[in-house]
Amino acid sequence: MRRKLAAGNWKMNGTGAELAELAALAQSHPAPEGTDILICPPATLLSRAADTTRGGPVQVGGQDCHAAASGAHTGDLSAAMLLDAGASAVILGHSERRADHGETDAIVLAKAEAAIAAGLLAVVCLGETLEEREAGKTLSVVGTQLAGSVPEGASGATLVVAYEPVWAIGTGKVPTLEQIGEVHDFLRAELTNRFGAETAEGIRLLYGGSVKPGNAAEIFAVSNVDGALVGGASLTAADFSPIISALENA
Numbered sequence: 107m108r109r110k111l112a113a114g115n116w117k118m119n120g121t122g123a124e125l126a127e128l129a130a131l132a133q134s135h136p137a138p139e140g141t142d143i144l145i146c147p148p149a150t151l152l153s154r155a156a157d158t159t160r161g162g163p164v165q166v167g168g169q170d171c172h173a174a175a176s177g178a179h180t181g182d183l184s185a186a187m188l189l190d191a192g193a194s195a196v197i198l199g200h201s202e203r204r205a206d207h208g209e210t211d212a213i214v215l216a217k218a219e220a221a222i223a224a225g226l227l228a229v230v231c232l233g234e235t236l237e238e239r240e241a242g243k244t245l246s247v248v249g250t251q252l253a254g255s256v257p258e259g260a261s262g263a264t265l266v267v268a269y270e271p272v273w274a275i276g277t278g279k280v281p282t283l284e285q286i287g288e289v290h291d292f293l294r295a296e297l298t299n300r301f302g303a304e305t306a307e308g309i310r311l312l313y314g315g316s317v318k319p320g321n322a323a324e325i326f327a328v329s330n331v332d333g334a335l336v337g338g339a340s341l342t343a344a345d346f347s348p349i350i351s352a353l354e355n356a
């Protein structure tokens with residue numbers, strides 16, 4: 107049985123004052139049932155966030171890492187550095203990284219390999235644009251991204267896949283439950299083809315894109331949805347806590 111995962115991506119939001127939200131989350135969910143909680147704050151807060159949450163139910167993670175272990179890469183962070191700062195996971199290949207920093211599947215793959223080798227859980231993101239959906243290419247796009255971004259030898263202990271339709275991120279637009287289910291079922295089948303049923307069954311599939319307290323429960327009831335990667339609604343405990351509760355009750 108897969109553990110569920112409520113993951114929050116703070117993106118480029120948050121300063122020290124917002125660490126109080128982590129403490130509030132931990133207090134509201136001291137022992138989340140069958141559910142892991144992960145918050146990925148900006149790198150500037152990672153170490154303090156880890157201190158704030160240490161020993162409690164909230165794990166912290168990074169939002170990106172470099173594929174190299176160290177070296178002349180100004181502004182970048184290695185997977186080992188994230189681990190050292192207290193991270194247990196890292197988001198990779200988010201569509202904002204793919205768009206803003208030209209990250210290809212090959213780059214995401216190299217980062218995922220580095221993250222897993224360092225001992226981090228790799229949360230690999232993929233998803234289609236509106237144009238691709240309207241052209242009927244959703245499954246081929248996400249299938250290509252999955253094949254190109256997910257390392258050989260991945261398993262549920264090292265990999266989470268997040269399906270985030272680009273057009274649903276931060277827009278308030280959400281795919282229909284049928285559309286979410288179609289993609290998640292497809293991703294599970296693709297993982298099964300590649301890794302075999304036993305391994306594929308252990309890999310968690312998250313949905314991301316305008317998940318809010320008001321729509322979380324219905325999304326979590328969709329087949330093969332094991333949790334969510336939440337942006338805006340993960341910034342405050344008041345918004346994220348009901349999403350975690352909906353997942354616990356799913």
Ligand SMILES: O=C[C@H](O)COP(=O)(O)O
Pocket residue numbers: 115200270274275276277278314315316317335336337338339
């Ligand atoms: O990583 C999170 C996603 O991009 C979703 O963001 P959102 O919940 O603000 O739409």
